[in-house]
Amino acid sequence: xxxxxxxxxxxxxxxxxxxxxxxxxxxxxxxxxxxxxxxxxxxxxxxxxxxxxxxxxxxxxxxxxxxxxxxxxxxxxxxxxxxxxxxxxxxxxxxxxxxxxxxxxxxxxxxxxxxxxxxxxxxxxxxxxxxxxxxxxxxxxxxxxxxxxxxxxxxxxxxxxxxxxxxxxxxxxxxxxxxxxxxxxxxxxxxxxxxxxxxxxxxxxxxxxxxxxxxxxxxxxxxxxxxxxxxxxxxxxxxxxxxxxxxxxxxxxxxxxxxxxxxxxxxxxxxxxxxxxxxxxxxxxxxxxxxxxxxxxxxxxxxxxxxxxxx
Numbered sequence: 261x262x263x264x265x266x267x268x269x270x271x272x273x274x275x276x277x278x279x280x281x282x283x284x285x286x287x288x289x290x291x292x293x294x295x296x297x298x299x300x301x302x303x304x305x306x307x308x309x310x311x312x313x314x315x316x317x318x319x320x321x322x323x324x325x326x327x328x329x330x331x332x333x334x335x336x337x338x339x340x341x342x343x344x345x346x347x348x349x350x351x352x353x354x355x356x357x358x359x360x361x362x363x364x365x366x367x368x369x370x371x372x373x374x375x376x377x378x379x380x381x382x383x384x385x386x387x388x389x390x391x392x393x394x395x396x397x398x399x400x401x402x403x404x405x406x407x408x409x410x411x412x413x414x415x416x417x418x419x420x421x422x423x424x425x426x427x428x429x430x431x432x433x434x435x436x437x438x439x440x441x442x443x444x445x446x447x448x449x450x451x452x453x454x455x456x457x458x459x460x461x462x463x464x465x466x467x468x469x470x471x472x473x474x475x476x477x478x479x480x481x482x483x484x485x486x487x488x489x490x491x492x493x494x495x496x497x498x499x500x501x502x503x504x505x506x507x508x509x510x511x512x513x514x515x516x517x518x519x520x521x522x523x524x525x526x527x528x529x530x531x532x533x534x535x536x537x538x539x540x541x542x543x544x545x546x547x548x549x550x551x552x553x554x555x556x557x558x559x560x561x562x563x564x565x566x567x568x569x570x571x
Contacts, residue, residue: 316341402481419452423549434462435564
């Protein structure tokens with residue numbers, strides 16, 4: 261969702277270096293306008309001040325501007341410690357002394373592409389489609405390692421880090437896999453391996469579980485060359501959109517008004533705005549990890565046949 265910002269900054273002459281955690285860095289390497297990616301050694305949680313200070317010493321004097329995309333206080337520490345003169349970001353977690361140019365936190369949940377693109381300082385920000393691009397040789401090498409051929413498989417991304425209120429049922433994914441004319445690759449992190457095992461077991465001979473068994477770079481390549489992608493509202497959904505792959509995106513507790521797959525080949529399924537669904541689903545979007553009403557109708561009631569009708 262940050263790629264349009266990178267494109268805006270590069271178009272006005274800025275040379276872009278992105279600092280990212282290792283599990284995000286391959287995404288930025290797939291952005292042609294990014295000249296360099298620095299992998300941060302930080303872990304989830306904690307301030308890790310010593311590690312940030314050490315990294316700051318490595319990059320000190322290299323940059324004139326820093327665009328701080330995460331809203332956390334600790335993410336704004338590194339540019340300050342590195343002595344970067346101009347530090348741009350949202351107010352976030354009370355970062356008054358850490359940023360030199362601060363945008364007010366939006367009151368509502370705006371589209372994320374516009375949210376990040378506003379950091380460029382330009383007016384007239386609109387929702388531009390994020391775009392990723394991989395060298396053909398890199399894609400070919402990844403597919404060879406996975407034993408696949410371009411366009412001869414589907415990809416399912418059945419996980420969602422946020423929680424079960426964003427996950428379409430495993431049985432529904434399996435039902436779709438059983439009906440597709442091509443085999444299916446199941447992608448995700450190691451935490452989603454059991455979920456993908458469940459799907460594969462319910463669709464015998466139709467799925468290959470690759471959750472936790474690929475690098476992120478391989479997963480990106482597999483998505484870029486897939487015949488189609490079916491996913492929840494997740495990071496891999498946005499990857500598929502950025503590659504322009506035919507996709508079906510299933511939304512439950514979250515909202516496609518906030519995080520849509522910006523792809524002309526995407527079909528979004530969300531019962532909140534489905535006039536044919538009765539009774540109306542007034543509880544969505546709740547943005548909860550687990551359905552507070554205990555029924556998760558927003559996902560359970562989206563049938564496999566509905567998804568198959570778009571594939």
